[in-house]
Amino acid sequence: MRRLTIAEAIREALREEMRKDPNVILIGEDIGIPGGWGGPFTVTQGLAEEFGHERVIDTPISETGIVGMAIGAAIMGLRPVAEVQYCDFLFCAMDQIANQAAKLRYMSGGQIKIPLVLRAPTGATGRGAQHAQSLEGLFINISGLKIVAPSTPYDAKGLLKSSIRDDNPVLFFEHKLLYGSKGARKERGGVELLGEVPEEEYTIPLGVADIKREGKDITIVAKLLMLHRTLEAAEELERDGISVEVIDPRTLVPLDKETIINSVKKTNRILIVDECPKTGGWAAEISAIIVEEAMDYLDAPIKRLCTSDVPIPFSPVLEGYVIPTKDRIIQAVREMLG
Amino acid sequence: MIELSREKLLLLYRQMLSIRLFEDRVYQLFLLGMVPSTLHQYQGQEAVAVGVCAVLNRDDFITSTHRPHGHAIAKGVPMKRIAAELFGKVTGCCRAKGGSMHIGDYSVGMLPAIAIVGSGIPIANGVALAFKLRKTKQVVVSFFGDGATNNGSFHEALNMGAIYNLPVIYVCENNFYGASTHISKVMKLENIADRASAYGIPGVVVDGMDVLEVYRVASEAVNRAREGEGPTLIECKTYRYSGHSRSDPANYRPKEEVEFWKSRDPIFQFKKKLLELDVLSEKEDNRIRSEVEKEIEEAINFAIESPLPSPEIALEDVYA
Structure with missing residues (x-):
């Protein structure tokens, strides 16, 4: 194709x-x-x-x-x-x-x-x-x-x-x-x-998440650039025998809660990786949904890996420091799996 | 003076009277505690809404402001649907979701009134853009106050309306006060219409207490717009008799100033003219008044008797 x-x-x-x-x-x-x-x-x-x-x-x-x-x-x-x-x-x-x-x-x-x-x-x-x-x-x-x-x-x-x-x-x-x-x-x-991208006509409905990678040990929800960093991290973790399920919500409103919740019910762990700032952010909303609707399935506290609560700095060194990286995603997963 | 038929002249008179008596009646009901929230009333400015809307066709559009009752009546929103909306009843023109500041009725060409100062002007451009692309010859009028012309929306929108030659008429109702602040404190120009030159479009000052003058100037601007010649900024110098909103006693305005403008009352002046022209007699005036009063009472009764919305409809109409 x-x-x-x-x-x-x-x-x-x-x-x-x-x-x-x-x-x-x-x-x-x-x-x-x-x-x-x-x-x-x-x-x-x-x-x-x-x-x-x-x-x-x-x-x-x-x-x-x-x-x-x-x-x-x-x-x-x-x-x-x-x-x-x-x-x-x-x-x-x-x-x-x-x-x-x-x-x-x-x-x-x-x-x-x-x-x-x-x-x-x-x-x-x-x-x-x-x-x-x-x-x-x-x-x-x-x-x-x-x-x-x-x-x-x-x-x-x-x-x-x-x-x-x-x-x-x-x-x-x-x-x-x-x-x-x-x-x-x-x-x-x-x-x-x-x-x-196929030549023929297709559409994707709003409000349907996509499981970009199936796994069983932990669910990671990520979008946009963070999705790609998450997929790279998942690849590396796989080599160590850690199976990561990666969910791309694709639309934030409407949100496909069901796909995320079902994944958590399966993996019992969830990490949200987000380039938005942490405080009061989208990752917090996902966390709240899990607490309200799937708390009993969790084997570990929810974790959010987000951009630091600072304006985005200029120097690549500084920018790289405040935005989640593949290495930090890997580290967070390892911590959660203890 | 422009040539208008007797019927048209009487229609202008009746519409101004409808707005005045409706607003007066709503105020009484507000004082009786029957109308929730607050009100921004239109008494004094009737010649503007009526003079402009009388030029428009039913399928032309208007955008309005936090003070929309007059525009709504002049554009043909049924009075009982307006009254019901003010009372928060489900039979209101916006199903009780909008209220006084968001009166609107798409079917007669009035978008829901926009209560953020200046924000309706860019939206009017979009309506005009649709008319222009479809070559329909429809036009849109954006009503706003003097205060809006100090807002960035005004600048962006007039510039864009000008460069795209949109069929839009920008009607500024200069009532000299943005809430309690006199225009002289916030603007160095004497005439807001002068701002039109910054966008390369015509700007016209008109006596907003003279409905025939408003009608004449609006006709020219609407014709220009329909012929693809682009927007006009019309500044109508007018006055609101009430405070900014119902809680405002307007102590910031000198008594003499209020008296001066009331002596130029648009309805009184127009009645005088119609009597002189023999278009109207005192007897006919009484007849029109009682017809208007009857229509208002019917509208108010409709509002009072209409059911409140069931609370769950608060969750409807968010998305199409």
Whole structure:
């Protein structure tokens, strides 16, 4: 089967949905400029040429204006895929995301729908504190949003197509180190990630986790870049006879609790590895679910391995220190298995 | 003066009267403890909502603010659905999920009102974008107050509306106060409409107490928008008779100022004009008043008699 990068898989999902449905439009900064980049990570390259500038809309650096315009267009039945260049910039549009996109349908008593996708590159890549955050976990606290965080090209394509067809606002987080360099900008320290993506049409429903590796001794839940570090760790641990089950939630809202709980019932141990900060974070939410619903199955305390509660520092030495690594995942597993 | 039919003139009058009497009645009920929460009322500004919405078609859209009752009545949201929403009843236009500050009715072209100052303006752009891409000739009006024009949303949205030539009309209701703060403390310009030049779009100042002037200026802006000539910023100088919200006695406003604006009351002025033009007689005025009062009482009774929502519906309508 052919192998694509995440950037290519996302581009293909956009192209297919735009061909299929004239209501799908793109809104963002630097996404369709002739001779430009196709967005900060080249994802939209070639789309303005195919679909024209009426449907691939370049914007000023106005995140509030971008998200607000996407919301209004979505209410009227278009299916905008808006984007910000780095998810850190979502904070510039926070009112539109949290007070408007998430709530307008509810406070209208269900009169309107907001079929909006907001793409946002996440994760630390050596750029310092304002282009580095992992914010996907933060948004789970805002009812009315769906949160998607794919880790592989196959998942990215199938989930993006479902997100575009979904009638709700979806925040779609893409990890900058997973885009790959084939036809895309190479990120220093990026995972050279190519994945099998079938030629034929497929979608992946939101709210279904994927067991990326089966195992019996311990469950690790991880997403985005941390999923890949976890899989590397699991490979090494296997050589020492430790069998790790790795679950990729793929969507944070809706969350496939059942797959995680069932895994814990089998392995009796759970480690959550997360690039989001630890305090009040997504890993804490997973922990709480396990305590509420599967506490009796645990043979060891739950452990969270998260990014330290600090802004992301610049120097690679410092950045590497605060974000979970393969070695620290291995160490955490060994400690838990005593 | 613009040429309007007798029927249209009387419609403008009746709508302004409807808003005034509805707001007065709701205030009485609020004082009786029958309306929960707070209220941001529209008395004094009626000529703006009515003058602008009278230009619009049913399938044109508006966005509104935390002070939306007047816009809702002018755009044609059924009064009984508005009243029921204020009372927190399940028959309200937003199924009791929205309340006073989020009145809206998609079927008549009013998005749920947006109570974060300035935030409706970028959303109006999106509505306009949909109209433009579909070449429907529909337009959208975004209502907001003077306070919103000091918010970043205003800047981002007007710039984007301008560069994309969107069919949107930005209607600023300058009532001179953002909550308790007078505009002179927060803006060096005398006219908010001057800000339009920063975006390369027309900006027009209009007497917001004169419904025919508002209608005339709105007509020009709406025509421009329908013809693909892009947005206009209209500043309507007007005044709210009440405080910012129901708990606000508005002690920060000089009595003389309030009296001055009340002497220019949009409904009184328009009635005078209609009497002079022989479009209206005192007798007909009484008839219109009693019809409006009857409609309001029916709406209030509908609200009072409507059931409260069953609590579990609080969990519905989050996702489509």
